[in-house]
Amino acid sequence: MTTSQPLLQVNQLTKLYAPGKGCEDISFDLYPGEVLGIVGESGSGKSTLLTSLSARLAPNSGDVLYLNRENNWLNLYELSETDRRYLLRTEWGVVHQHARDGLRMGVSAGANIGERLMAVGERHYGKIRSKGLQWMEDVELDVSRIDDKPSTYSGGMQQRLQIARNLVTHPRVVFMDEPTGGLDVSVQARLLDLLRTLVTEMNLAVIIVTHDLAVARLLAQRLIVMRHGKIVETGLTDQVLDDPQHEYTQLLVSSVLTP
Amino acid sequence: MTSMIHIEGLSKTFTLHNQGGIQLPILDNIHLEVFAGKCTVLFGESGSGKSTLLRSLYANYLPSSGAIHVRHNGEMIDLACATSHQLLEVRRQTIGYVSQFLRVIPRVSTLDVVKQPLRDRGIENDEAESKAVELLTRLNIPERLWSLAPSTFSGGEQQRVNIARGFIQDYPILLLDEPTASLDQKNTQIVIELIQETLAKNTAVVGIFHDADVREALADHVFDVSANHLQPKVKIA
Amino acid sequence: MNQNTATLEPIKDGYNFAYLDEQTKRMIRRALLKAVAIPGYQVPFGGREMPMPYGWGTGGVQLTAAVIGESDTLKVIDQGADDTTNAVSIRSFFKQLTGVKTTESTSAASIIQTRHRIPETPLQADQILVYQVPIPEPLRFIEPSEVETRKMHALKDYGVMHVKLYEDIAHFGYIATTYAYPVRVNDRFIMDPSPIPKFDNPKMHQMRALQLFGAGREKRIYAVPPYTNVSSLDFEDHPFEIQAWEESCAICGSKDSFLDEVIIDDQGTRNFLCSDTDYCQQQVAKQAEKEEQAAEGEQDDN
Numbered sequence: 001m002t003t004s005q006p007l008l009q010v011n012q013l014t015k016l017y018a019p020g021k022g023c024e025d026i027s028f029d030l031y032p033g034e035v036l037g038i039v040g041e042s043g044s045g046k047s048t049l050l051t052s053l054s055a056r057l058a059p060n061s062g063d064v065l066y067l068n069r070e071n072n073w074l075n076l077y078e079l080s081e082t083d084r085r086y087l088l089r090t091e092w093g094v095v096h097q098h099a100r101d102g103l104r105m106g107v108s109a110g111a112n113i114g115e116r117l118m119a120v121g122e123r124h125y126g127k128i129r130s131k132g133l134q135w136m137e138d139v140e141l142d143v144s145r146i147d148d149k150p151s152t153y154s155g156g157m158q159q160r161l162q163i164a165r166n167l168v169t170h171p172r173v174v175f176m177d178e179p180t181g182g183l184d185v186s187v188q189a190r191l192l193d194l195l196r197t198l199v200t201e202m203n204l205a206v207i208i209v210t211h212d213l214a215v216a217r218l219l220a221q222r223l224i225v226m227r228h229g230k231i232v233e234t235g236l237t238d239q240v241l242d243d244p245q246h247e248y249t250q251l252l253v254s255s256v257l258t259p
Numbered sequence: 260m261t262s263m264i265h266i267e268g269l270s271k272t273f274t275l276h277n278q279g280g281i282q283l284p285i286l287d288n289i290h291l292e293v294f295a296g297k298c299t300v301l302f303g304e305s306g307s308g309k310s311t312l313l314r315s316l317y318a319n320y321l322p323s324s325g326a327i328h329v330r331h332n333g334e335m336i337d338l339a340c341a342t343s344h345q346l347l348e349v350r351r352q353t354i355g356y357v358s359q360f361l362r363v364i365p366r367v368s369t370l371d372v373v374k375q376p377l378r379d380r381g382i383e384n385d386e387a388e389s390k391a392v393e394l395l396t397r398l399n400i401p402e403r404l405w406s407l408a409p410s411t412f413s414g415g416e417q418q419r420v421n422i423a424r425g426f427i428q429d430y431p432i433l434l435l436d437e438p439t440a441s442l443d444q445k446n447t448q449i450v451i452e453l454i455q456e457t458l459a460k461n462t463a464v465v466g467i468f469h470d471a472d473v474r475e476a477l478a479d480h481v482f483d484v485s486a487n488h489l490q491p492k493v494k495i496a
Numbered sequence: 497m498n499q500n501t502a503t504l505e506p507i508k509d510g511y512n513f514a515y516l517d518e519q520t521k522r523m524i525r526r527a528l529l530k531a532v533a534i535p536g537y538q539v540p541f542g543g544r545e546m547p548m549p550y551g552w553g554t555g556g557v558q559l560t561a562a563v564i565g566e567s568d569t570l571k572v573i574d575q576g577a578d579d580t581t582n583a584v585s586i587r588s589f590f591k592q593l594t595g596v597k598t599t600e601s602t603s604a605a606s607i608i609q610t611r612h613r614i615p616e617t618p619l620q621a622d623q624i625l626v627y628q629v630p631i632p633e634p635l636r637f638i639e640p641s642e643v644e645t646r647k648m649h650a651l652k653d654y655g656v657m658h659v660k661l662y663e664d665i666a667h668f669g670y671i672a673t674t675y676a677y678p679v680r681v682n683d684r685f686i687m688d689p690s691p692i693p694k695f696d697n698p699k700m701h702q703m704r705a706l707q708l709f710g711a712g713r714e715k716r717i718y719a720v721p722p723y724t725n726v727s728s729l730d731f732e733d734h735p736f737e738i739q740a741w742e743e744s745c746a747i748c749g750s751k752d753s754f755l756d757e758v759i760i761d762d763q764g765t766r767n768f769l770c771s772d773t774d775y776c777q778q779q780v781a782k783q784a785e786k787e788e789q790a791a792e793g794e795q796d797d798n
Binding site (some may be wrong): 031034189190192193196200217218221222234236238239245246247250251254 | 273274276277314319321343346347363366
């Protein structure tokens with residue numbers, strides 16, 4: 001009934017460090033503009049899955065297929081390393097849980113935002129600079145701090161800078177690992193709001209790993225629940241959270257504290 | 260009359276795995292047909308499964324068995340076996356839902372909350388905003404509140420924001436879960452008018468209304484959930 | 497380099513010709529061949545302990561030792577000057593261990609070992625320029641992992657190089673990097689030209705002489721073969737520029753050579769002098785010649 005094609009197809013992806021450690025037999029499709037949440041407790045394999053999906057960890061078996069801007073299907077792990085890296089800084093983005101894993105702490109905020117542009121061949125300082133300023137504004141950072149190093153920024157500001165750094169090349173798929181983890185609740189809300197706005201405006205497809213079901217409810221339209229490396233339940237976010245079918249999901253949902 | 264929803268043998272049983280696997284049968288073999296331009300009221304005592312049925316229609320609850328056929332883009336599609344992607348499409352275009360409680364990101368302004376459904380469909384900001392303004396004005400939400408997040412509002416204000424959000428788009432099917440529960444007489448009347456206008460645009464409305472007056476004013480059919488029986492005209496015990 | 501060095505006799509008791517043993521020289525030459533074949537690529541080599549501390553040119557000395565032959569003429573400069581401690585001691589090192597001729601004249605030398613300068617006099621096809629390199633990795637400032645920098649070179653993943661230039665412009669309004677200014681060699685590898693002033697960068701482009709680079713502590717060799725494209729990185733709106741001085745050399749009056757600002761007396765008097773001492777002397781000699789000719793001309797007229 002729907003004519004739109006998926007952007008990402010994951011087929012029986014398996015990456016195991018030991019039996020039960022890692023992720024096993026994962027399959028799903030991701031459509032343009034869709035936010036997919038992956039939830040589960042620590043050690044359920046959700047971060048391994050995210051790393052493997054985002055071209056940074058070769059799986060033991062299975063495929064990740066991606067439909068690029070030119071409408072060609074790419075098999076992620078059959079691409080050359082050069083092409084994979086190129087993908088990661090053009091059409092894809094990765095937002096790390098700890099901003100310092102995703103930022104260059106030794107150079108200014110502006111350079112952090114501009115790096116992806118320079119990496120894909122932008123050679124005009126003025127253009128790089130104005131895009132940097134524009135993105136600082138878009139993620140609600142004080143533009144007068146563009147030349148400050150991220151080490152002088154607060155945690156929430158670093159996270160917003162990391163998002164700007166990823167979005168500057170207008171990616172189509174963004175992978176996020178606990179983007180609000182470790183932030184104060186008030187800062188979290190602001191970041192969630194920002195992410196939602198950007199996702200809508202840029203028609204981003206997002207895969208977000210979180211252990212926070214409230215974050216998943218607010219951001220994700222669809223949810224994958226993982227346990228011991230496998231998918232135990234999947235469906236619309238509100239359906240999975242309001243009417244969980246699997247024993248483990250029920251436990252997860254009923255264990256959440258509500259203020 | 261165009262049939263918009265066709266429920267066939269719908270049953271819903273909750274299994275509580277973490278409480279010794281208790282089975283709670285709520286809906287049993289429900290049959291119901293809902294038509295365009297008509298208001299179908301779900302009726303029954305507390306615990307009879309009205310809300311469960313309404314939530315099942317929005318694919319918020321997963322049927323245990325049976326089928327829920329919904330007219331989407333001119334075709335009947337069974338919500339019980341549609342993919343998540345299809346369900347999202349159905350929600351974007353076909354089925355609107357006004358829940359009892361507003362659930363939004365804490366910091367987002369009222370105006371943004373209300374226009375979100377249109378923005379999600381790619382409608383231009385200006386157009387979405389003017390529609391949001393129109394509805395908020397009509398529902399008597401003072402303009403000074405528009406830029407604030409609704410989480411700080413009173414129950415009645417929150418509900419009206421929720422209603423504005425649900426009515427900003429003309430859905431072919433609209434599900435209402437006690438939209439007037441915490442509203443005063445004046446605002447209840449406005450909501451009734453809104454629903455009537457929607458019906459006039461040939462939307463199929465399915466609702467739960469506790470207020471007998473509201474039922475009286477709106478219902479074309481009353482469906483007694485516990486009796487699994489559809490009555491053609493308002494007739495309340 | 498001009499003859500088969502395998503038959504060379506040691507000229508100082510107990511030491512092989514040019515200090516290094518023949519096996520080591522062969523190993524270095526093999527690395528050099530690879531370096532020349534892949535311009536700008538850093539070739540690892542088994543660097544030896546030299547009788548001088550790291551930072552004094554152990555990399556350059558090993559390269560010179562590997563290529564020098566009896567008929568060579570050696571010139572050694574440090575910051576352009578032939579008479580500084582480092583230059584003098586390296587020159588005397590090779591003189592004692594090879595017996596080759598040494599010179600201070602750029603055009604008379606067949607091998608020129610240099611620290612932090614390229615001579616002003618254009619080099620010729622039969623000359624070799626050996627650079628002493630402290631840090632061979634141009635990406636090191638931003639990426640501490642060697643594994644990662646090698647991958648970046650292999651994948652031509654050079655976006656971060658412009659980050660450094662961006663930072664300069666953001667903080668100073670112009671590209672403030674004045675030495676060790678990164679270059680792209682043969683349109684492929686990004687290379688650190690060693691801490692020469694960026695004033696010298698254009699000389700590397702299409703140079704007739706062979707350029708060899710040796711980093712002793714880091715044990716890396718790289719090279720730019722003759723007639724190779726070498727371009728300095730820049731931005732479209734901030735193009736690469738070399739330094740220029742309002743002053744001219746206080747000794748020779750040159751306006752187009754690289755000048756050092758020097759305090760010449762206890763009163764703090766400052767003067768600008770050519771950093772390339774040989775070039776400066778040439779200019780002085782030329783002027784003397786001109787004056788002589790002029791004087792002779794006047795005499796003839798009389």
